[in-house]
Amino acid sequence: MLQVGVIGCGYWGPNLIRNFQLLNRSNVMRVADLDMRRLKHMKALYPTIDTCTNYMDIINDPDIDIVAVATPVKTHHRFALEALTAGKHVFVEKPLAASVAECEDLIEIARQNQRKLMVGHTFLFTAAVRKMKEIIDSGELGEIYYINSQRLNLGLFQQDINVIWDLAPHDISIILHLLGQEPLSVSAIGSSHINPSIEDVAVLTLKFSESLLAFIQTSWLDPDKIRRMTVVGSKKMMVYDDVQPTEKIRIYDKSVEKPEHYDTFAEFQYSYKYGDIIIPKITGDEPLRTELRHFVDCIENDEQPLCDGNSGLRVVKILEASQQSLAEGSSHISLR
Ligand SMILES: NC(=O)c1ccc[n+]([C@@H]2O[C@H](COP(=O)([O-])OP(=O)(O)OC[C@H]3O[C@@H](n4cnc5c(N)ncnc54)[C@H](O)[C@@H]3O)[C@@H](O)[C@H]2O)c1
Incomplete structure (x- = not known):
C-alpha cells in the first residue's frame, strides 16, 4: 500500500x-x-x-x-x-x-x-480523448488540417493566474497528445474585464506547420459551459463535446474534394461530400481514477508516466510563450 x-x-x-x-x-x-x-x-x-x-x-x-x-x-x-x-x-x-x-x-x-514526477493532465485519461487519439492515428480522418478547441464558462475567476493558465493546459495537453508533435510558434490575444490585470478572455493560435494549425478559445465570461473540440481532416471531421453526458464524439463523413476541372459553381458544389455521422461507443472509469491508477502503476513497475515532467514542460512552454505574446501585442513567439 x-x-x-x-x-x-x-x-x-x-x-x-x-x-x-x-x-x-x-x-x-x-x-x-x-x-x-x-x-x-x-x-x-x-x-x-x-x-x-x-x-x-x-x-x-x-x-x-x-x-x-x-x-x-x-x-x-x-x-x-x-x-x-x-x-x-x-x-x-x-x-x-x-x-x-x-x-x-x-x-x-x-x-x-x-x-516519479507526474502532472495532472486529466483529459488524457478520458475515454473520449483516448478514442480520438485512436481514430486520428488510424488515419481515418486523413491529413489533419486544423483543430479548434473552445473551453468557455462563467467563472471560476482565479486571483493569481489568467484564463490561459487556468483553462488552456487542458486543451494544449489534449492537442499535443492527439497530434504527437509540438508547435513551431504560438500567438495569443486576450482582454481583461473583471480584474484589470488578469485576462479573462483569450484565444491562442498554435502553428504546427504551414498547413496545420490549432486554435484555443478560453473564457471565464461566457453564459454557456462549452467544452468542444473540432478536428478537421482531409477525409473526415470529428467533434468532441465533453459537455454531452454520453455521445461525446461524432465523426462526420464530410470533406471537400477539389475537382480537377469545373466550369460552373454548381459543379464545384458537387465536390462536397456529405456522408454519415458516426457516434462511437465510449465507456470508461472516472478519468481521475484512471490517471491516479496509472501513476501508482508507474511507481510500482518503474515506468515513465504518460504525463511526466517533460509532458508538463511542453505545456508550460506554450503557456509561457502565450503570456509573452500577450505582453508583446499578440506577436508570434517561436518555440524552436
Ligand atoms: N485536473 C483538473 O481538471 C483540475 C481542475 C481544477 C483545478 N485543477 C488544479 O488544481 C490546483 C488547485 O486548484 P483549486 O481550484 O483546487 O484551487 P483552490 O484555491 O480551490 O484550492 C487550493 C487550496 O490550496 C490551499 N493552499 C494554498 N497555499 C497552501 C499552503 N502553503 N499550504 C497548504 N495549503 C495551501 C488553499 O488554502 C486552498 O484550499 C491548480 O493547480 C488547478 O489548476 C485541476
Whole structure:
C-alpha cells in the first residue's frame, strides 16, 4: 500500500483524496491546507486521515511515499521540489509549474532522486480523448488540417493566474497528445474585464506547420459551459463535446474534394461530400481514477508516466510563450 500526502484540499484536492482512497493500492495518510475549515471538512469526510496546516508535516513524514499537490500554481514548484528532494514520488496538478525554468528544475531533481514526477493532465485519461487519439492515428480522418478547441464558462475567476493558465493546459495537453508533435510558434490575444490585470478572455493560435494549425478559445465570461473540440481532416471531421453526458464524439463523413476541372459553381458544389455521422461507443472509469491508477502503476513497475515532467514542460512552454505574446501585442513567439 502506497501512503499518500495531499497538499491543498480546496476545490480540486478532495477529488484526488477520494480517488487515491478508492484505489486499493494507495491510502491517504495526511492532508495539508492553510484553511482550517477545509481541513475540518476533510476530517468529517475521512475520519482516519490526519490533517495539518504545515505542509512540511507531509514532506518530513518518512512513511509517506507519494505527495500530491493541488494548490495554486505559484506554489507547485516549491512543494514539488521539497517533496522530490525528500525522496517522495510527486503528482502535481496542472500546470506543472509557473515557468519553463521551474519545470526543468523539477524534471532534473526527479531524475537525480530517481523519483516519479507526474502532472495532472486529466483529459488524457478520458475515454473520449483516448478514442480520438485512436481514430486520428488510424488515419481515418486523413491529413489533419486544423483543430479548434473552445473551453468557455462563467467563472471560476482565479486571483493569481489568467484564463490561459487556468483553462488552456487542458486543451494544449489534449492537442499535443492527439497530434504527437509540438508547435513551431504560438500567438495569443486576450482582454481583461473583471480584474484589470488578469485576462479573462483569450484565444491562442498554435502553428504546427504551414498547413496545420490549432486554435484555443478560453473564457471565464461566457453564459454557456462549452467544452468542444473540432478536428478537421482531409477525409473526415470529428467533434468532441465533453459537455454531452454520453455521445461525446461524432465523426462526420464530410470533406471537400477539389475537382480537377469545373466550369460552373454548381459543379464545384458537387465536390462536397456529405456522408454519415458516426457516434462511437465510449465507456470508461472516472478519468481521475484512471490517471491516479496509472501513476501508482508507474511507481510500482518503474515506468515513465504518460504525463511526466517533460509532458508538463511542453505545456508550460506554450503557456509561457502565450503570456509573452500577450505582453508583446499578440506577436508570434517561436518555440524552436
Ligand atoms: N485536473 C483538473 O481538471 C483540475 C481542475 C481544477 C483545478 N485543477 C488544479 O488544481 C490546483 C488547485 O486548484 P483549486 O481550484 O483546487 O484551487 P483552490 O484555491 O480551490 O484550492 C487550493 C487550496 O490550496 C490551499 N493552499 C494554498 N497555499 C497552501 C499552503 N502553503 N499550504 C497548504 N495549503 C495551501 C488553499 O488554502 C486552498 O484550499 C491548480 O493547480 C488547478 O489548476 C485541476
